[in-house]
Amino acid sequence: MQEKRVIGQIAKKSGKTEDEINALVEAKKKKFSGLLTDSGASFMVAKDLGIEVGMESVKRINIAALKDGMQNVDLLVRVMQIFSPKEFEKNGKRGMLCNMIVADSTGETRLTVWNDDVEKITKQGVKRGSVLLLHNCNAKEFNGRVQTSLAYKGSFDVEPDVMFVDLPEAKSKDVKAGELKEGMNDVNVSARVIRIFKATEFDKNGKKGKVINFLIGDKTGTARATAWNDLVEEAQKLVEGEAISIEGAYTKSGLKDVELHLGWQARIEKIEGKELPTVEEMRKKSALVKKIVNLEKGDSDVLLEGKIVLVNKGALFYNVCPECGGKVQKLDEGIVCDKCGEVKEPDIRPVISVRVDDGTGQIDVVAYGKEAGKIIGLDNEDLKKQKTERGSDSMIEELQEMCGTKITVVGRVKQNTYSNQTEFVAGIVELKN
Ligand SMILES: [Zn+2]
Incomplete structure (x- = not known):
């Protein structure tokens, strides 16, 4: 998507068509035996055509350069993972926060956005793979790793008009419900909810927790899903027959089969799921x-x-x-x-x-x-x-x-x-x- 916009900009400024620019970019890549990235090739084509290209990079730094205590820095990142917004209470005040893992070509960091920005994140449809230009971030070290948060006066642009930046792809493994194997991490499953069981509370090392089980399925089979703590409330809202996409889950072997676990990194999203079989079909089959x-x-x-x-x-x-x-x-x-x-x-x-x-x-x-x-x-x-x-x-x-x-x-x-x-x-x- 980023590349498409870049091509569009070069075409506009040069008076050529996008197809012509694409052909030039391909030719450039071929000339350098595939050693050039799309961005690099586009950049060279733009230069050949005498077009000014630049990135506004006033306060922008790379993730690798983030240090504890930094304030008001800008970052251009790709969302690698986004977690369910959470409510929190601090000094008697209620608020919302949303955590993400974001990355650029130099590394990745945890990003936290607060309150009104959480709403914006949801409204603007920020998801895994989205590109964000973050203005005014603060960095803080936690457990030996630098984490970032959007400052009170911070802001962000979704899919910003910025040229020539190589951001890593947000890789997500889409796995079918019937093809889950033990030890999988960060997987996405699109499936239909077949049955939801009652949530239960548990006590582990003095800490209270909640857990809920539900059954999901697609045309390859069915699987038992387990959601923990913050996600329990969300899972309780699910309706049997509904199509959902579970993102960022992991697998573990359960009593009978491999189970899908929704930990703190997981997220549930509703989807249309027209291609999924009906609950009746799946229950009959299984x-x-x-x-x-x-x-x-x-x-x-x-x-x-x-x-x-x-x-x-x-x-x-x-x-x-x-x-x-x-x-x-x-x-x-x-x-x-x-x-x-x-x-x-x-x-x-x-x-x-x-x-x-x-x-x-x-x-x-x-x-x-x-x-x-x-x-x-x-x-x-x-x-x-x-x-x-x-x-x-x-x-x-x-x-x-x-x-x-x-x-x-x-x-x-x-x-x-x-x-x-x-x-x-x-x-x-x-x-x-
Ligand atoms: Zn009643």
């Missing part, structure tokens, strides 16, 4: 195909295929909180949601239980909500209407027509606490006639 006779207690992510042989009697719907969609309880004081409190008029969601036979045995498959709706064939509104008009018994009788229908379900084995029978809770339902 599920273990089993016969009913082989089902065991605790089995989860199992795929069963069989025929519906009976639609079990039951209510066909259950009450949920109209606010959050969560389950509600009937207490003496009334209907209560754990999260929202008293519920005046609960909403309803479909639930259905069907007996499935796969030739090796039979099991009751229970489906809730959208998945139950696929079997019942009614949306929430129709369900409500029919329920009051004729009641579930008559509806279930009619549903017996489904017997013989082929069904594929992905789900888990569960012990029903009331009937003490083993049933199969379906997360995904697919019917075939």
Whole structure:
């Protein structure tokens, strides 16, 4: 991008087209047997054409020249890595900070920007690979390394119009979820969130920490991701089915497979991810195909295929909180949601239980909500209407027509606490006639 702008400037000043300038630059590189960088070759072409080229380099220094205590220096850098903005509290005052690893051809340093500048960084879309011209930086030594921060009166330009500077490329390793190997560092994975688990707190050497696990996947497979501390809150906001890009993560071998770890250097970004398979496709693909006779207690992510042989009697719907969609309880004081409190008029969601036979045995498959709706064939509104008009018994009788229908379900084995029978809770339902 930097080079393109340089070529454009030379073209403008010389009255030639960009293609002509590009050809001259290539010829120059060829003449020097590939020893010239693009910048170097462009610089020579500009000189040949008699064009003034320069860099305003008043206070600018190289990263290698940074020393403890330096103030108000300018740097031209490439963002090699950018971390999630963090909130902090100092002397009772709240603020934001954002850390980056930035580099020029002489080295790299940690850069911290504060408060309003954090907002600007986000708004202007600064990311790995962005070029920044930083005005008024301060340098300070920390743990034997010089770190930089943008001063209170500092400023920065994103993708500045500066010519002829060789900045290192921001290398990032894009890895597929199914191709993670132990010991990888600084990797990026674009994937879809399949499932998010509950965050837990832990205590390690007297220090409190938080950790959360979530499952991601792409067309090559699925992987377990683990986010620590500052990133936990961000991971909790993720929604199942959402496409994300995880940057700056590392891998470690976990209980079963290699896991992706999101440490302090990692960052989560939302992406469009049109090319990623749907959650259903991935869960179906990664599920273990089993016969009913082989089902065991605790089995989860199992795929069963069989025929519906009976639609079990039951209510066909259950009450949920109209606010959050969560389950509600009937207490003496009334209907209560754990999260929202008293519920005046609960909403309803479909639930259905069907007996499935796969030739090796039979099991009751229970489906809730959208998945139950696929079997019942009614949306929430129709369900409500029919329920009051004729009641579930008559509806279930009619549903017996489904017997013989082929069904594929992905789900888990569960012990029903009331009937003490083993049933199969379906997360995904697919019917075939
Ligand atoms: Zn609620």
